[in-house]
Amino acid sequence: KEAKLWGGRFEESVTDAVERFTESISFDKALYKQDIMGSRAHASMLAHQGLISVSDRDSILQGLDKIERCIEDGEFVWRTDREDVHMNIEAALTDLIGEPAKKLHTARSRNDQVLTDFRLWCRDAIDNIVAHIEHLQVALVTLAMKNENLIVPGYTHLQRAQPILLQHLLLAYVEQLDRDAGRLLDCRHRLNFCPLGACALAGTGLPIDRFMTSHDLGFNAPMRNSIDAVSDRDFVLEFLSANSITAIHLSRLGEEWVLWASEEFGFLTPSDSVSTGSSIMPQKKNPDPMELVRGKSARVVGDLVTLLVLCKGLPHAYNRDLQEDKEPVFDSTKTIIGMLEVCAEFAQNITFNCEKIKKSLPAGHLDATTLADYLVKKGIPFRTSHDIVGKSVALCVSKNCQLQDLSLDELRSVNPVFDEDVYEFLGAENAVKKFCSYGSTGSECVAEQLDFWVTKLQIN
Ligand code: ARG
Numbered sequence: 001k002e003a004k005l006w007g008g009r010f011e012e013s014v015t016d017a018v019e020r021f022t023e024s025i026s027f028d029k030a031l032y033k034q035d036i037m038g039s040r041a042h043a044s045m046l047a048h049q050g051l052i053s054v055s056d057r058d059s060i061l062q063g064l065d066k067i068e069r070c071i072e073d074g075e076f077v078w079r080t081d082r083e084d085v086h087m088n089i090e091a092a093l094t095d096l097i098g099e100p101a102k103k104l105h106t107a108r109s110r111n112d113q114v115l116t117d118f119r120l121w122c123r124d125a126i127d128n129i130v131a132h133i134e135h136l137q138v139a140l141v142t143l144a145m146k147n148e149n150l151i152v153p154g155y156t157h158l159q160r161a162q163p164i165l166l167q168h169l170l171l172a173y174v175e176q177l178d179r180d181a182g183r184l185l186d187c188r189h190r191l192n193f194c195p196l197g198a199c200a201l202a203g204t205g206l207p208i209d210r211f212m213t214s215h216d217l218g219f220n221a222p223m224r225n226s227i228d229a230v231s232d233r234d235f236v237l238e239f240l241s242a243n244s245i246t247a248i249h250l251s252r253l254g255e256e257w258v259l260w261a262s263e264e265f266g267f268l269t270p271s272d273s274v275s276t277g278s279s280i281m282p283q284k285k286n287p288d289p290m291e292l293v294r295g296k297s298a299r300v301v302g303d304l305v306t307l308l309v310l311c312k313g314l315p316h317a318y319n320r321d322l323q324e325d326k327e328p329v330f331d332s333t334k335t336i337i338g339m340l341e342v343c344a345e346f347a348q349n350i351t352f353n354c355e356k357i358k359k360s361l362p363a364g365h366l367d368a369t370t371l372a373d374y375l376v377k378k379g380i381p382f383r384t385s386h387d388i389v390g391k392s393v394a395l396c397v398s399k400n401c402q403l404q405d406l407s408l409d410e411l412r413s414v415n416p417v418f419d420e421d422v423y424e425f426l427g428a429e430n431a432v433k434k435f436c437s438y439g440s441t442g443s444e445c446v447a448e449q450l451d452f453w454v455t456k457l458q459i460n
Pocket residue numbers: 024028084085110111114318320322323324
């Protein structure tokens with residue numbers, strides 16, 4: 001057995017079970033690029049500070065280049081007995097270049113090293129997720145542009161409430177996604193500080209320059225407090241929280257589209273390319289991708305909960321428990337990207353069934369609130385208007401008809417205030433036209449929102 005990099009004081013080697021149980025190479029090899037980046041910056045700083053020679057630095061840098069190529073060509077052998085990505089790369093570098101490699105870990109611990117790698121990884125992951133969010137926003141806005149003037153029932157309590165423009169609803173999703181991206185970018189800003197040089201927990205007595213490595217790696221500044229630097233996982237919690245909120249938004253969108261694709265609603269039809277079938281029922285065409293968007297949101301939330309529970313009892317500075325922070329982040333990132341991708345594809349491959357939606361509009365008295373507004377305009381206090389319209393709706397229910405089907409005499413039998421002009425307020429189409437408040441579903445207000453997003457997302 002090869003001696004461990006930390007093996008000096010040990011007389012026995014670890015058991016196979018312990019080795020298998022404590023390794024992280026099986027998953028943290030995903031950090032190899034960031035680990036090599038960090039080592040390059042560290043070696044350059046050590047040479048700049050006179051802690052290693054320029055020729056040692058050069059052999060380290062050349063060795064790291066070779067190792068990186070070897071990993072990328074799939075030729076690198078990851079060894080479980082070398083525990084994690086950091087020691088795999090350091091040991092491979094020693095195999096490759098000998099003595100100079102032994103100087104690389106000067107004024108560095110795996111505790112600050114792993115966090116440097118991880119912050120760099122999360123930074124890239126955030127940029128990637130934000131790009132996917134924007135792609136979905138573009139798909140939703142494009143879908144909205146294709147469905148101008150389509151009125152759909154708006155629901156509260158999943159009961160028919162008021163008529164809305166479909167565009168208005170689609171743009172609501174776009175707004176939510178915008179905040180999701182904003183949360184990720186806030187998190188990116190807060191995480192972009194460099195732990196390298198915090199060493200094990202206390203810093204070092206060697207004359208390193210943390211500002212130099214921080215700058216080299218594109219961080220805003222070195223972290224101020226070395227204990228905080230190696231203890232902190234709030235950047236991970238924040239990242240996973242932001243992903244969880246995004247996942248919940250997508251899950252709600254998924255639920256809505258699953259519902260709308262049902263026979264009962266029949267408001268939208270996904271194309272075959274985004275549907276799947278049944279192994280027994282030949283007629284079936286299911287909206288599985290959106291069901292799985294709903295389902296996979298559970299994983300993303302689970303990943304956050306794992307991290308919350310992982311951190312809650314830990315004393316300060318590094319504890320080995322923290323090695324468990326990586327897989328949830330990898331899983332959350334992969335899952336949320338998949339969800340965003342498939343939502344965008346779904347948005348690009350659904351058709352709204354305009355005829356069916358239109359036929360359904362008369363049901364549910366969607367215009368009742370607009371009728372109450374009509375009475376308010378006639379000078380009736382709102383609470384009284386509410387009551388008059390309530391009684392008019394009751395009359396409709398007893399006659400099994402809609403408000404617009406009531407004759408003026410019938411309306412006047414409820415209250416004499418009604419005039420001929422009432423019919424301009426009745427029916428879903430008329431009702432939608434009456435909305436005019438900022439942010440409302442009125443066509444001009446929605447057009448303004450659409451313009452805003454078309455410009456912001458640079459859609460032509
Ligand atoms: N593989 C470890 C992790 O991911 C690296 C840090 C190990 N540090 C230590 N003192 N054992 O957390």
